[in-house]
Amino acid sequence: xxxxxxxxxxxxxxxxxxxxxxxxIAVPSSTSPTVSVQVWYHVGSKDDPAGRxxxxxxxxxxxxxxxxxxxxxxxxxxxxxxGGSNNAFTSDDVTAYHEVVPSNHLETLLWAEAERMxxxxxxxxxxxxxxxxVEEEYRQRILATPYGRFFNAIPTAAYQVHPYKRPxxxxxADLEAASLSDVAAFHAVYYRPDNATLVVAGDFDARQLxxxxxxxxxxxxxPATPIPRVNDVEPPWPADRNVNVTGPNxxxxxxxxxxxxxxxxxxxxxxxxxxxxxxxxxxxxxxNQSLVYRQQLASQAGFEADLRAGPGLLTxxxxxxxxxxxxxxxxxxxxxxxxxxxxxxxxxxxxxxxxQVLTAxxxxxxxxxxxxxxxxxxxxxxGNPAAINSGLTALQNVSAADVQRVMRxxxxxxxxxTLTYTQAPGAAASAPEGAGK
Amino acid sequence: MMRLSSTSIHRPPLSRWWLRTAGLxxxxxxxxxxxxxxxxxxxxxAPQTQTQMQMQMQSETSDLVxxxxxxxxRPLRIDAPVExxxxxxxxxxxxxxxxxxxxxxxxxxxxxxxxxxxxRxxxAAMTAxxxxxxxxxxSAAALASAAESLGGSxxxxxxxxxxQVAITVxxxxxxxxxxxxxxxxxxxxxxxxxxxxxxxxxxxxxxxxYTRPGTLATLTGQHLLFGNGPYGRPAAGxxxxxxxxxxxxxxxxxxxxxxxxxxxxxxxxxxxxGGALRLAQRYFGDWKAPSMPPALARSPAARPQSAxxxxxxxxxxxxxxxxxxxxxxxxxxxxxxxxPQxxxxxVVLTAxxxxxxxxxxxxxxxxxxxxxxxxxxxxxEIRIKRxxxxxxxxxxxxxxxxxALQVVVQTKNPxxxxxxxxxxxxxxxxxxxxxxxxxxAARKATLIGGFSRAVETTGGLASAVSSLIxxxxxxxxxxxxxxDLGAVRAADVQRLAAxxxGPAQRRLVVAGEAASFVDxxxxxxxxxxxxxxxxxxxxxxxxLLR
Numbered sequence: 005x006x007x008x009x010x011x012x013x014x015x016x017x018x019x020x021x022x023x024x025x026x027x028x029i030a031v032p033s034s035t036s037p038t039v040s041v042q043v044w045y046h047v048g049s050k051d052d053p054a055g056r057x058x059x060x061x062x063x064x065x066x067x068x069x070x071x072x073x074x075x076x077x078x079x080x081x082x083x084x085x086x087g088g089s090n091n092a093f094t095s096d097d098v099t100a101y102h103e104v105v106p107s108n109h110l111e112t113l114l115w116a117e118a119e120r121m122x123x124x125x126x127x128x129x130x131x132x133x134x135x136x137x138v139e140e141e142y143r144q145r146i147l148a149t150p151y152g153r154f155f156n157a158i159p160t161a162a163y164q165v166h167p168y169k170r171p172x173x174x175x176x177a178d179l180e181a182a183s184l185s186d187v188a189a190f191h192a193v194y195y196r197p198d199n200a201t202l203v204v205a206g207d208f209d210a211r212q213l214x215x216x217x218x219x220x221x222x223x224x225x226x227p228a229t230p231i232p233r234v235n236d237v238e239p240p241w242p243a244d245r246n247v248n249v250t251g252p253n254x255x256x257x258x259x260x261x262x263x264x265x266x267x268x269x270x271x272x273x274x275x276x277x278x279x280x281x282x283x284x285x286x287x288x289x290x291x292n293q294s295l296v297y298r299q300q301l302a303s304q305a306g307f308e309a310d311l312r313a314g315p316g317l318l319t320x321x322x323x324x325x326x327x328x329x330x331x332x333x334x335x336x337x338x339x340x341x342x343x344x345x346x347x348x349x350x351x352x353x354x355x356x357x358x359x360q361v362l363t364a365x366x367x368x369x370x371x372x373x374x375x376x377x378x379x380x381x382x383x384x385x386x387g388n389p390a391a392i393n394s395g396l397t398a399l400q401n402v403s404a405a406d407v408q409r410v411m412r413x414x415x416x417x418x419x420x421x422t423l424t425y426t427q428a429p430g431a432a433a434s435a436p437e438g439a440g441k
Numbered sequence: 442m443m444r445l446s447s448t449s450i451h452r453p454p455l456s457r458w459w460l461r462t463a464g465l466x467x468x469x470x471x472x473x474x475x476x477x478x479x480x481x482x483x484x485x486x487a488p489q490t491q492t493q494m495q496m497q498m499q500s501e502t503s504d505l506v507x508x509x510x511x512x513x514x515r516p517l518r519i520d521a522p523v524e525x526x527x528x529x530x531x532x533x534x535x536x537x538x539x540x541x542x543x544x545x546x547x548x549x550x551x552x553x554x555x556x557x558x559x560x561r562x563x564x565a566a567m568t569a570x571x572x573x574x575x576x577x578x579x580s581a582a583a584l585a586s587a588a589e590s591l592g593g594s595x596x597x598x599x600x601x602x603x604x605q606v607a608i609t610v611x612x613x614x615x616x617x618x619x620x621x622x623x624x625x626x627x628x629x630x631x632x633x634x635x636x637x638x639x640x641x642x643x644x645x646x647x648x649x650x651y652t653r654p655g656t657l658a659t660l661t662g663q664h665l666l667f668g669n670g671p672y673g674r675p676a677a678g679x680x681x682x683x684x685x686x687x688x689x690x691x692x693x694x695x696x697x698x699x700x701x702x703x704x705x706x707x708x709x710x711x712x713x714x715g716g717a718l719r720l721a722q723r724y725f726g727d728w729k730a731p732s733m734p735p736a737l738a739r740s741p742a743a744r745p746q747s748a749x750x751x752x753x754x755x756x757x758x759x760x761x762x763x764x765x766x767x768x769x770x771x772x773x774x775x776x777x778x779x780x781p782q783x784x785x786x787x788v789v790l791t792a793x794x795x796x797x798x799x800x801x802x803x804x805x806x807x808x809x810x811x812x813x814x815x816x817x818x819x820x821x822e823i824r825i826k827r828x829x830x831x832x833x834x835x836x837x838x839x840x841x842x843x844x845a846l847q848v849v850v851q852t853k854n855p856x857x858x859x860x861x862x863x864x865x866x867x868x869x870x871x872x873x874x875x876x877x878x879x880x881x882a883a884r885k886a887t888l889i890g891g892f893s894r895a896v897e898t899t900g901g902l903a904s905a906v907s908s909l910i911x912x913x914x915x916x917x918x919x920x921x922x923x924x925d926l927g928a929v930r931a932a933d934v935q936r937l938a939a940x941x942x943g944p945a946q947r948r949l950v951v952a953g954e955a956a957s958f959v960d961x962x963x964x965x966x967x968x969x970x971x972x973x974x975x976x977x978x979x980x981x982x983x984x985l986l987r
Contacts, residue, residue, distance in 0.1 A: 009613035010592070011542070035540070036897050037515035049455075061455045068457065073506050077816075077825060082508060084816045085883035087890030093454040104894060108512040115509050136828025140785075141455070144831045144851050147784025150649050172455050207515065220505075252782035255648040286594050287573075287585035297582065300638065303645040326645045356590040363543075363592030363611055370541050370898045 010362045014393040015369070017379060018210065024226040025198025028217055029389055031205035031375050038088075039206035040376035041113045042102040043121065044384045046201070047194040049172030050096045050234045050314070056182055058174015061094040062138050063190050067101060068092075069130045072123035074116065076130050082109070082116055096168050097313040098384055104373050107207035111216050114204075118220035121200065124191050131184045142173050151323070153251045154258055154425040161247040162262040162317055162421050166238040197224045199231050203380045206372030238264060238315040241419035250428035256303055258323045258425040259334040261341070263418050265309060265316035268385050274398040275406040276309045276318065276414065279344055281357040282407070283307035283320070288356070291320070294340045300325055301333045307341065313385060318414060330424055345416035348404035361399050458815050459832040517893055519923070522906055522916035523714045530702035531725050534916045535717040536709040536902045544615050544710035545899040547607035548626050548725075549907045550698045551705070553599040554676035555842060559669060561686055562980065563678020565599040567639060568694045572597045572606055574635040576624040581635060588621050595625055601672065601840040603911045604698055609900055612711050616720065623724035626699050631691045640683050647680055651974070654787035655851060657778045658952035660979055662791040662847060665771050665948040669982035672842060673770075679979055701728045703735045705910050709903035774948055775966035776985055779955035780974045786857040786953025790848040790864045794941045797844050801912065802925040803933035804844065808837040809884040810876050810934065811867060812848055816887060818867050819848060829856050829863075841913065846942065854954045858961030861949065865965075868947065871938035875931035889923050 017031045052059045069076045083090040088105035105113055146152040156171050163169040202221070204213055241264070266272050283290050284307040295302040305322040320341050324333045368374040382391035522536040554565040573588075573595045574581040588595045591614040597606040606625050610618045650656045660675050667673030674682070706725060708717045797804050805813075812819035812835025823833035833850040848868070852860045876884075895901035896919075909918050918925075949966055951958065952974070963969050970985060978987040 010611045036893070037517050038894065038897075064455075065457055074508075080816050081883075084814065084887045084890070086511070087886040087893065089887075089890060089894065091456055091458050093456040095454050106511075106514055106517075106890070108514045112508045112511055115505070119505075133826065133828040137824055137831055140824075140829065140852065141831035143785045143853055144459075145455075148654060148787075148851060149784075150652050152784075253652045253780070255652050256645060286589045288582065288589045293582055293585075296642070297638070300641065303642060303649070323649070325641070326648065352590070356586065359592040359614075360589060363609075366541070366543050366611055367609070367898070367900075370543070371894065372897075373894075 010359065010366070012362055012365055012396060015375065015379070017389060017392070019383075019389050022197065022217075022222050024222065024224055025196075026221050026224070027201040027383065028221075029201065029203045029379055029383055030208070030210060030213055031203065031379050032208065032210060033206050033372055033375055035370070036372070037107045037207050038104055038372055039107045039110050039204060039208050040102065040104045040372035041110070041117060042100060042203045042376045042380050043117050044098050044100045044201045044203070044380045045195060046097070046199045046231075046384060047099055048095050048097040049170065049174075050167040051194065051232070052167070052170060052172075052174065053186070053190075055178060056174075056186060057170045057178040058138070058142075058172065059178075059182060059186065059190065060099055061172050061174065062135060062179060062182060063187060064092050064094045064099050064101075065134045065138055066126050066131065066187055067120050067124060069124075069126045069134065071120050071125055073119055074123075076127075079116060079120070082112055094172055096172060100380065102373065102376065104206075110204070110208055110213070114216045115220050117202070118224060121195055121197065121221075122224050124187075124195070126184065126187050128184050131187065135179055135182065139176055139179055142176060142179075146173060150253075150255065151258060151425065154249055154260070154423070157247070157249045158260060158262060158317075158319065158423060161245070161423050162264075162319075163238055163315075164241070166236045166315060167234050168238075168312070168314065192227075193229075193232065196227050196231070197221060198226050201380060201384050203376045203383070205376035205379065234314065236314075240264065241421065244419050245421045247421065247423045249423060249425050251425065252428050254425060254427040256323050256326060257330045257427070258321065259330055259337060260319055260321040260423045260425075261334070261338060262320075262421045262423070263318045263415050265311055265318045265414060267314060267316065268311035269387060272410045272413070273309075273311055274395070275402045275410040276311065277399060278354070278357055278361075278402045279407050279411055280307050280309040280318075281360060282344065282349060282353065283341065285357060285360055290343070291322075291337070291340055295322055295333070295336055296325075299336060301328050301336050305337060330426070334422065334424070341411075341415060344407060344411040348408050351404070354402075354404055354407075358400055358402075362396065365396055517923075519896065519920050521920045523717075524916055525714065525718050525721075527701065527721055527726060529726070529728055529730060531721065531728065532705040532910075533717055533721040534705055534707050534906060534910065535712060535714055536707075536906050536916070536919065537712065538710050538899055538902060541711055541899060542611050543609060543899045544612060544708060544712050545607060545609040545903040546615070546619060546622060547605050547707040547903050547907055548622060549705045549707055549910060550604045550700075551602065551703050551911065552698050553601055553603045555601050555671035555840070556694075556698075557671070557674060557676070559674075560682065561678075561690060562674035562682040563643070563676070564686055564690055564694055565604055565698070566676055566678065567636070567643070567683070567686055568691050568698070569597045569599040569604045569606070570639060571631055571635055571691060572625045572629045572695075572699075574639065575630045575632050577628040577630060578624055579621075584621065584625065588618070591618050591621075593618060595621060597625065600676065601838065601842075603907070605907065607903065615712070616723075619720050619724045627725075627728055629695065631688055631695070633688055636686070636688055636691065640686070643678065643683055644680060647677065647683075650677075652780075654778075654780055654783050654785060654952040655849065657780065657974060657977065658787040658789040658950045659847060659849060661776055661778055661950045661952070661977065661985065662789040662948055663845060664979050664985070665773060665776065665950065666791055666793050666845060667843075668770050669980060672840065672845065675979055682980060696731060697735075700730045700735065701725065702730045705907070707903050707907050707910070709906060710899035770948075771982075771984065773968065773970040773985065774945075775962075775969045776950050777955050777959055777962060777969060777971045778950065778952035778974050778977055779959075779971060780952055781954055781956075783854065783953045785851045786854045786860075786951055786958060788850045788852065788857055788860045788864065789950045789952075790861070790868065791948050791950075792846050792868075792942050792946045794844040794846060794937065796842055797839050800933070800937060801839060803929045803937055804837055804839065804846075805888060806881070806885060806926065806929040807871065807934045807937055808835055808846065809888045810880065811835045811846075811871060813837075813884070814887055814891075816883065818870070819850065819864065822863050822867065823850055823852075823860060827863075829860055839912065841911070854957035857951050857953060857958035858965060861951065861962065861965055865944070865947075868938070868942050869944075871935065872942060875935045878931070881929075881931050881934075885926055885929065889926050892922060892926070
């Protein structure tokens with residue numbers, strides 16, 4: 005599309021599904037002699053077994069340990085040691101393994117991904133040490149990060165029944181209850197070709213890629229058993245709800261407002277993304293200008309449209325400026341969000357946000373990794389690879405009336421959960437003298 | 442600088458590795474399960490004889506038991522940036538990357554936080570941040586709106602030896618973006634109301650930052666090394682230094698820093714040399730330097746206190762004046778910052794190196810081996826083998842003055858003493874023996890790979906070019922960076938370690954819940970100073986206690 009003078013070239017890709025159910029997407033790009041290989045499994049923290057919160061994420065860590073033909077951390081030998089990189093992440097809906105390597109290593113990585121998809125074999129000692137790492141990750145992200153406890157509390161407060169209620173990091177108790185036999189069981193249930201999407205982007209020969217994918221992945225069997233799926237229906241809140249969370253060292257209190265959002269495949273999703281950008285994208289965004297700059301009520305303010313396979317969340321949040329009453333901050337936050345329900349946004353402001361969106365797409369697509377990630381999101385989260393292109397068109401077509409309509413439906417006419425984050429009673433916030441003055 | 446992004450408060454997804462690269466463990470796997478899988482081959486299309494099938498299964502199986510070898514490497518091409526110069530002295534450097542439809546533009550001034558006056562830590566950072574908070578033509582709000590309507594944002598800040606304003610936009614918006622960038626650099630108004638607003642926001646941010654054990658530990662470590670001199674005071678300022686900053690201070694620093702003979706205009710992306718020169722001429726051609734020469738104090742800062750005499754900096758560009766400054770480190774070599782109820786302890790071990798000069802590549806490789814990624818020694822020993830941390834690593838702050846190597850690990854409070862001894866052992870190991878060839882090659886590959894990926898984007902490319910410029914290197918060095926890293930020998934790494942990372946040169950700081958670890962630490966560091974977090978003073982030249 006060439007709106008506002010910016011032409012974003014549509015991404016060219018091929019897609020096929022192997023007889024064993026593996027979805028394979030290829031995105032050629034010759035900008036550098038590197039290739040991004042990503043395998044997104046359609047399992048996430050929403051699938052954590054009962055009593056095993058945090059398991060999908062722990063399992064992700066374990067996928068880098070031993071397999072039948074790979075030593076523990078050998079994956080790093082095949083990537084880092086040859087000038088590549090690797091990482092993985094676990095979200096509510098997916099667990100994604102991604103690496104970038106010089107393109108002459110593509111075959112090796114395809115072999116390695118097929119190997120750990122089929123032959124994972126973790127030993128007890130590595131299970132124990134990696135679990136300890138995950139517990140340190142919990143401490144680092146949740147306990148030692150200023151608003152870690154606060155954001156970790158949001159899912160539990162914001163959902164009534166859906167498994168999205170449980171934070172993906174889990175709890176130390178549930179992690180300690182997990183065992184090596186749980187690992188093998190989880191692998192058998194979820195790590196299978198018909199529950200995965202392979203995306204390759206960058207410098208490769210298409211026919212060579214097809215041949216290697218056939219060689220290493222086509223042989224993996226499709227299990228006869230069904231894949232358990234989360235289908236819980238999250239009911240609307242019958243009334244507004246307030247939850248207070250405390251912490252031992254809260255320098256500035258914070259507030260969050262949450263509303264339920266439709267799934268990412270909803271026709272309302274593009275308008276919600278535009279609304280979030282109007283509220284929170286950049287210094288000129290509404291929340292920053294109103295709460296941080298003009299009223300000086302907040303140190304930071306934001307809005308996120310966290311759209312997922314199932315019911316998502318719209319979350320407005322603010323960290324209070326020093327000395328400002330949290331109730332006043334919360335009221336100002338709500339008021340600014342509701343303004344989008346009261347008046348249609350001006351054309352110039354809508355145009356600004358759309359230009360930001362297109363520029364962001366160009367930024368992402370500069371590298372094979374960015375291309376592959378964008379493609380995987382479209383294929384796996386939205387269920388449609390072509391959305392990598394049509395999604396941008398949909399965002400450009402959002403009207404001011406659309407924004408007002410979706411904000412009325414999901415915010416103005418819906419109940420919300422309000423969370424506040426304050427200093428725990430009896431514990432003084434510790435900070436160098438003068439900081440509180 | 443201090444203003445965090447105003448977009449939604451971002452929670453990163455749960456990932457295997459926090460920041461950098463990945464580790465080394467050798468254990469053997471064993472299980473018959475996989476072999477059965479491997480033998481369940483997909484049916485071949487044409488009927489085969491028994492022998493053919495046996496041979497095929499055999500070769501397929503053997504293909505599957507070990508990673509296939511890589512093919513021949515495909516060449517990576519990195520072009521030399523092109524440099525031009527305006528009549529007023531402004532250098533214009535272009536690193537081309539066509540077909541991405543984007544350009545990153547950065548106006549880089551060659552001085553920053555190291556020049557903060559002793560009582561005014563944070564001045565360079567505040568000055569840079571306020572450039573985008575109102576100009577002669579645009580209020581702060583209008584400037585932000587104008588920039589973001591172009592799809593980019595005006596980002597300004599200061600670091601050691603540098604201050605900059607940058608914006609990334611698509612090609613059709615580039616001319617307008619240069620106009621806004623030029624305004625911010627040349628005509629900021631530094632309104633009192635904006636200074637007051639930013640100061641209040643910055644003080645609030647410090648309140649939050651000071652509840653992070655990692656922040657207190659790293660700031661204290663640099664203060665122990667460099668005292669109240671440049672690099673020893675926090676670049677973001679402190680709760681006592683920020684209130685001292687006046688509008689006159691901002692105006693004076695702006696005039697001294699942002700002048701064409703102290704600046705470089707860096708372009709990276711979809712632009713050619715003629716286009717770069719035209720834009721520079723249009724928006725900076727009539728920018729005049731003041732009659733006073735640029736400050737000569739673009740010089741290395743104080744060496745930390747040590748028994749050895751200061752080492753003359755190597756590789757200083759001819760014409761640079763590098764005056765010796767008195768050394769200013771603090772006498773405690775180990776400190777605990779007590780943060781009751783802290784979720785973890787942050788353990789920092791740090792040491793200074795002289796201005797790196799020709800040793801820059803060797804220092805980068807040293808850092809990669811030690812803690813520059815997931816496969817590093819720190820990660821291997823602390824995270825992978827023992828599960829003591831999620832992020833265990835090191836970073837190298839290379840500057841025109843002395844560099845600082847910081848080893849940083851966060852761990853549960855009771856584990857702090859064990860982590861300290863593991864960190865000390867890894868530094869000892871770098872001194873005691875040269876890195877083996879395989880390990881050296883692997884860590885160089887990681888470093889080179891990271892660099893290659895960084896320059897795939899216009900932002901990364903601009904950043905790589907500006908880092909070279911700040912280091913006093915020619916932009917053409919971009920093209921030889923990979924060779925330079927590849928040429929580092931194990932002996933270079935060991936020499937640097939032996940000269941600079943000895944036990945007497947290290948400073949140790951642990952910030953966390955002291956009751957959980959202070960007794961264990963005292964056994965390792967008898968002269969330990971314990972400071973309650975709310976009594977920590979990072980501006981005194983003689984001690985850490987307020």
